[in-house]
Amino acid sequence: MLSRTADSLFWLGRYSERAGNVARGLGATLRMALLAEPVDGVEREWRALMVAAGCEPGFRERHDTAAQEASVHWLTLDPANPSGIAACVEAARRNARTVRTALTVDMWEAINDTWIEFRRFDSGAICGDRLPGFLDWVKSRTLLFNGAAADTMLRDDAWRFTHLGTILERADNTARLLDSRHGAFAPDAAADAACYAHWQAVLRSVGALRAYQHVYHTRLDPARVAELLLLRPELPRSLVSCYAQVERTLEAISAANGGNPGECQRLAGELHARLRFGRVGGILDHGLHDFLTGVIEENITLGQEIARRYLNGQTA
Template sequence: MLSRTADGLFWLARYMERAASVARLVQVGNRMSNMSLSLDNPGNEWRSTLVATGTEPGYLAKHGEIVPSLVLDYLVLDPENPSSIVSCIETARRNGRAVRTALTVETWEALNETWQQTRALKADRLAADSLPGLMDWVAQRSLLFCGTYANTMLRNDGYLFTHLGTLLERADNTARILDVKYHVLLPDHEGVGGVLDYYQWQSILRAVSALRSYHWVYHDRLKPWLIAELLILRPEMPRSLVACLAHVVDLLEALAVRYGGQRGECHRLAGEIHARLRYGRVEDIFQFGLHEYVTQFIDDMLRLGQEISGFYLNVR
């Protein structure tokens, strides 16, 4: 496969997953903010959301201060923000169009229909009564895209690069959701610190579709160290960091086999990150510092993406 085609598939998948990631982060910020206001305890939820999406510098350069309505517009509709939902879907569609012949009809139609409907979005969809439905729609469109390529693409190198892009972005997203309000997840001697803390923990689990999974696995009330363990170290949780990295390692190995057995730093680094997760303990994570651990993981994922691009794609 031409490196340019592989690159287009890789980034198409990353940007579709990123659009859903931003939608999930907006959902977390919105739920936390609403709960804080209802308890007359306003916090910095929207600043945390900007930090988690990596868009705080760009937002402050444009708007100067944190205003919820402006944050929502910047994260969802602003074409000048390359990480806004609209921009992500636009970029995904541009990449998809460039590699149209490598996509199945169903995958292209799912992508193109999402793009067409996104272009028609108006600011009134960011109103309080419409926002949750819109964010759910974005997440569902991303799932539709993943479902179409997973169920219709040949299991060749095109599929491998597409799925690799999805999983790298998904792992990064789970880490960022954990970091939206990392201090809320720090344990205290009483476990649950009140209604607000409980609701915020619940919002984080809902954002990664893990609330029911948590209760299935632990049969216990929400506890911060168990939430962190589920989203970082439990391999049966499909969006956990360890589950995503296990698949990344397998995909890179499959690519190495297809390309003459050649391996590079990306293969070594992916294996190293996965090993740390596979043999990690939640007690050690909290001793190190959850925020510090998640930040290091996000940096590792950035480096891994760069190594994959340098070794296989070599066009960016």
Template sequence: MLSRTADSLYWMGRYTERAGNIARGMQVALRMAGLGESLGADPDGPEDEWHSLLVAAGAEPGFREHHQAVTGEAVIRWLALDPRNGASIANCIEAARGNGRAVRTALTVDMWEALNDTWREMRLLAPTATEPDRLPGFLDWVRARAHLFNGAAADTMLRDEGWLFVHLGVMLERADNTARLLDSKHRALSGPDSEGAVAYAQWQALLRSVSALRSFQWLYHTRLRPDLVAELLVMRQELPRSLISCHARVQRVLEGIATATGGRRGDPQRIAGEIQDRLTRGHMPDILAEGLHDWLTAQIDRNIELGHAIHALYLDR
């Protein structure tokens, strides 16, 4: 497979997953913003939901370049539609469709229709998408479209190199999102801010953002606890969006790509193996004792390093 084809498939998967993840985060921020006042949260504090959302989306630096204050209206516009934000939902959908169009013959009919229909509908929805009465429906629509694309790929794509690069992009993006979400809430999971009604609501919000609240109840059969929330999202293989689950699939896909490319292995396989070994050998009590924020920051940096290594070996030629 040509590297430019692999690159388009990889980024098509990443951008589609990113759009859905941003919509998930915005849904939770809307819910928490509505609860904040009744729970006694400081709307101007550093852990304000809108600020946390910017951090989780990796969008704070760009936002600060164009806005002086963090407000719900500004963050919603920036993350949903702002053309200056390359990672806005609208731009992610545009980029996913552009990459898909570049490799149209490598996609199934169902995959292309999912991408192209989403792009066309997005253009129609954009003028009113962030209006207060339309925003919840718009975010539901974005999540549904991401599910539709992933389902179309899983159900109709040949399990060849093309599938491997699409799946690699989705899994790496998902792992990065889970790590960033956890990091944005680390004060509610460890330290002096991890007790009380506000923290409890934030644990719930964090689980809802990865569709894991019911999974927590099924696995643990107890009330929410910060150590168990962190353990679920980091170390439980059963949860599809946990770090260990996502990186296990990244590692398997990279081995598949190496086999499909005549044994081309290198830094991606090494880094993926080191990440998975770190996750497998980790113990949540030790991580919380040493500092969840520092541990997650190192994890995010390794995700970025892995992405660069994948590009260098497979996508930049």
């Protein structure tokens, strides 16, 4: 496969996944903002989401305070935000158009129809009671694309690079979400209503609130929430699950292209092994923030190594 084709498929998967992740995070933050203390508490919630989405520096350049209206616009319709929903939809469609012949009809229609419908939205779509409906629409379109890819693509290199981008973006999002609220998981954190709301918000952001109840059959506990999102392979958005899939996918790509493992495979295997054999107690005792910061940095390095070995070198 040509590197430019692999590059477009990889970033198609990343941008499509990113749009859905931002929509999930927005939905959870809206609930948290309703519970927060006036002004300062609300601003902290919106800044936490922008940290998780990796777009706080750009927001700070344009706004002095993280008011809800400005934050929602920045994360949804503002084309100046490269991690916002508008930019992700545009970039996903641009990459899909570049590799149109590598996609199935269902995949192309899912992306193209999303792009067409999104262009009809105006600022009224994110105001007041209409915002939750808009966010549900974004999530449903991401699920439609992922389902089309899973159900209709041949398991060849086109599938592998699309899937690789999706899973790498998903791992990055889970790590950033947990890190943005790491204070609620500290061993000395008070198990009060505020911390309970933070644990619930993290689970809602990855669609895992019901999964938690199914696995643990008990009320929310910080160690169990962290374990579910870090170390439980049954959860598709857990870090260990994501990096297991990244490792397998890189092995399949390598086997189909000469069988020579690269640095990206070594990094993926190292990350997977650390999580597979990790224990949540040790992670929390040594500091969840330090652990997640390391994972996020290594995820960036992994993306760079994948780009160097297989893609056009795009790493942003």
